[in-house]
Amino acid sequence: MADVLLTHSYHLFFDRKQVRKMQPYPPLGTLYAAALLRDRGISVALFDSMLQNPEESFGKVLRKYRPKIVVVYEDNFNFLSKMCLTRMRQVAFGLAEKAKSAGALTLVNGSDASDHASEYLREGFDYVLTGEAEWTLLSLANQLLGSSPGTLQEVPGLVYLDSLTHDIVRTPAQKLMDDLDALPFPAWDLVDIDHYRDAWTKAHGFFSLNMVSSRGCPYHCNWCAKPIYGTSYNARSPQKVAEEMRLLKERFAPDQLWFADDIFALKPRWTESFALAVQSLGATIPFKMQSRADLMSPERVNALQRAGCVEVWMGAESGSQRILNAMEKDLQVEQIIEARRNLQQHNIRACFFLQFGYAGESWPDIQETIDLVRRARPDDIGVSVSYPLPGTKFYSMVSGQLEDKTNWEDSEDLAMMFKGAYTNEFYRALHDALHLEVDLTCAASRTTQGIDTLLKGWSRLADLWLRVGQLETQCRNMNPTVLANPAHAESQASELRPSISHARSS
Numbered sequence: 001m002a003d004v005l006l007t008h009s010y011h012l013f014f015d016r017k018q019v020r021k022m023q024p025y026p027p028l029g030t031l032y033a034a035a036l037l038r039d040r041g042i043s044v045a046l047f048d049s050m051l052q053n054p055e056e057s058f059g060k061v062l063r064k065y066r067p068k069i070v071v072v073y074e075d076n077f078n079f080l081s082k083m084c085l086t087r088m089r090q091v092a093f094g095l096a097e098k099a100k101s102a103g104a105l106t107l108v109n110g111s112d113a114s115d116h117a118s119e120y121l122r123e124g125f126d127y128v129l130t131g132e133a134e135w136t137l138l139s140l141a142n143q144l145l146g147s148s149p150g151t152l153q154e155v156p157g158l159v160y161l162d163s164l165t166h167d168i169v170r171t172p173a174q175k176l177m178d179d180l181d182a183l184p185f186p187a188w189d190l191v192d193i194d195h196y197r198d199a200w201t202k203a204h205g206f207f208s209l210n211m212v213s214s215r216g217c218p219y220h221c222n223w224c225a226k227p228i229y230g231t232s233y234n235a236r237s238p239q240k241v242a243e244e245m246r247l248l249k250e251r252f253a254p255d256q257l258w259f260a261d262d263i264f265a266l267k268p269r270w271t272e273s274f275a276l277a278v279q280s281l282g283a284t285i286p287f288k289m290q291s292r293a294d295l296m297s298p299e300r301v302n303a304l305q306r307a308g309c310v311e312v313w314m315g316a317e318s319g320s321q322r323i324l325n326a327m328e329k330d331l332q333v334e335q336i337i338e339a340r341r342n343l344q345q346h347n348i349r350a351c352f353f354l355q356f357g358y359a360g361e362s363w364p365d366i367q368e369t370i371d372l373v374r375r376a377r378p379d380d381i382g383v384s385v386s387y388p389l390p391g392t393k394f395y396s397m398v399s400g401q402l403e404d405k406t407n408w409e410d411s412e413d414l415a416m417m418f419k420g421a422y423t424n425e426f427y428r429a430l431h432d433a434l435h436l437e438v439d440l441t442c443a444a445s446r447t448t449q450g451i452d453t454l455l456k457g458w459s460r461l462a463d464l465w466l467r468v469g470q471l472e473t474q475c476r477n478m479n480p481t482v483l484a485n486p487a488h489a490e491s492q493a494s495e496l497r498p499s500i501s502h503a504r505s506s
Helices: 016-021 026-041 054-065 086-101 111-115 117-120 134-144 193-205 238-254 269-279 297-307 320-324 333-345 362-374 393-401 424-446 451-475
Strands: 003-006 045-049 069-073 105-109 127-129 159-160 169-170 209-213 212-215 233-235 256-259 287-291 310-316 349-355 380-385
Touching: 003 026, 003 054, 026 045, 026 134, 054 086, 054 127, 054 209, 069 086, 069 134, 086 105, 086 111, 086 117, 105 111, 105 134, 111 117, 111 127, 117 127, 117 159, 117 169, 127 134, 127 380, 159 320, 159 380, 193 209, 209 238, 238 333, 269 297, 297 333, 310 333, 333 362, 349 362, 349 424, 380 424, 424 451
Parallel strands: 003 045, 003 069, 069 105, 105 127, 209 256, 256 287, 287 310, 310 349, 349 380
Antiparallel strands: 127 159, 159 169, 212 233
């Protein structure tokens, strides 16, 4: 038996794109919550739905542990959880239904639940824990288990239905933690690590695990949803992060780490101390992470290399300064080029997140992004379209255009949910062409593929770019959304379409 059974709603095999990528990570946020409960004397169990079908396996786990409380505690460090995918929401509702049928109280925390608390209550959850919720969970669990006095109104960060009036009650927000070292290390022992190791090794020939060194991001990109941490930023001590790296290295021997921070290496002094701590403890594991281009100075990149960094993902977003300004990105295009150069000089892979379809983006803006990719020659890219999420300025800008579909079904959906410059077909063709161009450019530089394979690839790429050019005229929207904040952007660019050039075949 267990007092509390923790789970989460992301199941890899309900997501077509992630099945192809096959890069599953344990639910880190869920493991932090489990570790804190256990550290305070509450018995816990875990149902990890990442690689187990929750519709098939959850009932067995409920019968095994007979928990008093079931908590769907999302991994808030997983960007897929932050995207609030429709399929995840459906899984969460199904978990609540099964848990209530087994007689358990049901709790939920996550980005989507924080944004749509009333819907989660309506679908069977007894309590919604909003924001950063480890301490909220601990307080509520102690009350529900009868181990501490007090009332629900005294638990911060809680949403529930009044038992008499059925009105929604919201308690004051939980204060964000400024001392992350107060939390115990994640409850790694609750995870079937071998299951993850097998999945990674079969797909890629190596094994990767995940960690975090910080929470939140202080920047104000107006499309970025932050329902958990807002614009706060708090970091663990470099020493504690290095100690956890050493623990993972000794216990699980991963070949690589993924730091799931929203922004890694924000402060230069922290980064230098981190590199020294990792080296002094012998904790070095090759790792990849995500950060900002304007933080990738030569000094910081040097420290990252000494700490073991091998790959950096940066939110480049656009090659158009006009669009970057409209996004309130506080970034210059040339800083992206400079960051790529600094990383390359230290043999660290530089990868770009790109975003098409932002309000007011025109064909010339798109061409500037294509040109950025060709100039910088990143080692990899991730391509998406602008995705309006509640609580953002961008959402407010386009919310009047949203209809029944307000979330993607899964991470491959890539649907425009407002009236951008083009329809979905154009952006999907652009996604395919730009991805293939980067793949071929990198393959040509490595010369690991035969010449015939490369030539076929370049020929296919020429066809894809031709298709993009055709769709540019066929898929234009009449009266697309324009930039709503001219103070952050120049006037609308001309819609005259210059011809797009083919990628050259080495």
